[in-house]
Amino acid sequence: MLSLKCAERVFVAVADYGNSEFISDKRKFLDKIMTVLSNKDAYVKANAVIKSMGNFHSQSSHFCQKSQSLSTSLTKAVDDKIIFEEPEDKRIRLEVHQERQEGSEKDASGKSIKESFERIFTFRMSIKCSGKLRKKLDLKRLSRDIGWRVEQASGWAVQLRQPDLEVCVHISDDHVTVGVPLTRHPLSRRNYIQESGLRAPIAWIMCTLAEIKFGDVILDPMCGKATILLEGASSWQDAFYIGNDNATDQINVAAENASSNSEKINVALADGLNMPYRDCCVDVIVCDAPFNQKYLTSLTPYVFFGKFLQEIHRVLRSDGCCVMLVSQQLVSVILTLVQDSESEFAETKDMSSKDTHPQEKLNQDNMVSPEQKRLNVPVAQRHSSSQERKSSEDVCETCTKDLKSQSELNVSDKVLEHTFTTQSVYPQRNKLFALSSQHDVK
Ligand SMILES: C[S@@+](CC[C@H](N)C(=O)[O-])C[C@H]1O[C@@H](n2cnc3c(N)ncnc32)[C@H](O)[C@@H]1O
Incomplete structure (x- = not known):
């Protein structure tokens, strides 16, 4: 117990x-x-x-x-x-x-x-x-x-x-x-987290829901102090953990936490609404989303989460998984956004199945739903068709599958290379993770 x-x-x-x-x-x-x-x-x-x-x-x-x-x-x-x-x-x-x-x-x-x-x-x-x-x-x-x-x-x-x-x-x-x-101190205290943000049991439950597998790339795009990444890295050790946050004070604590507690985590200062990662390069996103106006800056929750979900969709593999913790009030916003996106996708699919003029096809690919127009949510970064997404993913699949089949200690370098879009935003290589060579490679 x-x-x-x-x-x-x-x-x-x-x-x-x-x-x-x-x-x-x-x-x-x-x-x-x-x-x-x-x-x-x-x-x-x-x-x-x-x-x-x-x-x-x-x-x-x-x-x-x-x-x-x-x-x-x-x-x-x-x-x-x-x-x-x-x-x-x-x-x-x-x-x-x-x-x-x-x-x-x-x-x-x-x-x-x-x-x-x-x-x-x-x-x-x-x-x-x-x-x-x-x-x-x-x-x-x-x-x-x-x-x-x-x-x-x-x-x-x-x-x-x-x-x-x-x-x-x-x-x-x-x-x-x-x-x-039965214990003097709460069980939730962890010796591998110096300064915690989210409560560690919640972070652990979120990682459990994500069903992290060997060699997975796990991303927390608004990682705060990196509690989720630390918790994940302690229980699911054969995976790669990447986090970013747009607040310098948070990312400094995250880096400190990660350096003293784990060698498998990399964090970077970056915007979660414009992530520095390639398309379809992440297996799992686990995120404790910002819940109050302090974090949402000038954007309404609808616009903020609209952009965020698009970025999540872009970087996540099609068989990937996203576990997001949101406040009760935000649930309806997120569900509406997901529904809008699903119906938009169904519409696009329906239209692209018809024989269309090339110019018309171009218009469809850049199609903006009336709701998105009103909210000014950009759709440009999205994969305009499932075909395009698939081919981009195929390239990524090939390279990361190669990575997963390597048991070299510097494999983490390669994961970073394949995940981040530019070298300039690579996290410092002072705490790079390593795949244990003792483990059988799948
Ligand atoms: C609820 S807190 C996450 C706390 C974190 N799970 C922890 O354990 O410390 C939300 C975080 O989202 C970050 N955030 C808000 N807007 C962001 C954005 N556009 N890009 C990246 N991070 C953002 C905030 O700086 C904050 O650290």
Whole structure:
């Protein structure tokens, strides 16, 4: 479980229930949550899981070395009384009750700490509240009350600084979840990402959806800090990763991230709406598209994504795959653009199948749909016919297939040569990737 790359945190669930029927009545809500949290059975289960995790050592090394699993730490805590680092998590942590007496070697029942394993768990509350209840609840008071219930039901002791456990309560309009995280730091922390942009589990999920294969060229044309590329390169190692962004500060961080974490990634400062890549040279595009006006400059989302989709279409192979993360609001814009483009393509195909005058054919190839005319979306860069696209792709196929069949260490140079249109925009060759010669070549 602790090696899950798609998870933010792993919790032992103590309680999880729908909240919608209580939301309007604060009294009812508080009664309900206190009843649920007083259920001793839930803590017996949690104790059992936490104890069994004490014997479980994560096989994975993907998350930060600093992020020792709680399982390991718990075992050590019993033996060595290790003092934990303060978590850096920014969520509200509210103190409850007094701290456990320092140096106390006996628990309430007079047993030594080693004899009573349950009692060794010290905890503090961490409450997160979103939605309508946020303004209605006094979180400090609620935290104190809940903390008292948890202490009674679980047998754990409250400790504010460096506790063994955090009991996390998340209250939203339709759900209340109570859980004990099994790791001190989120699983989403990666030791190969110095400064992250997009959350790493999301980046990993996007790469998984793209079904990256051996020798694929992966492009993130608005890569920001290169989180997606770093995540991809860590899990799908026999592929080539290229990224560009038009913001210097972002691409500088991306270069820094890539240099210290991977030798397979190349990044360049370039516009995603006018990419410096050849036609049909990329197998996979994975992109966390800009979602707010800050990035869209003077263009409307419709025009921005119209241009962007055209560029994606141009550089992607016909059997390529694009996974794009967009905000909910942008989904309809993108779907409309895709539909427009499909109907335009069908129209062009239909017309080109008829016997047409050469001049008429030329007009059709440069055809602009009424919607595009209105939006002033250029179509010039597009492959004007599927035939043209195919022949351009054939040339590219031949060269990159050759590349894929080579197991030389400098194959990355050639990928760059075949991907970028001009040498002047090649990324610095200080962190070029290499195909491992140990791998069988397909
Ligand atoms: C949502 S952020 C991507 C964050 C990135 N996934 C990360 O992990 O850091 C969108 C990025 O698109 C970039 N961007 C916006 N317009 C662009 C354009 N025309 N060409 C290239 N990049 C662009 C922004 O600079 C920003 O870094």
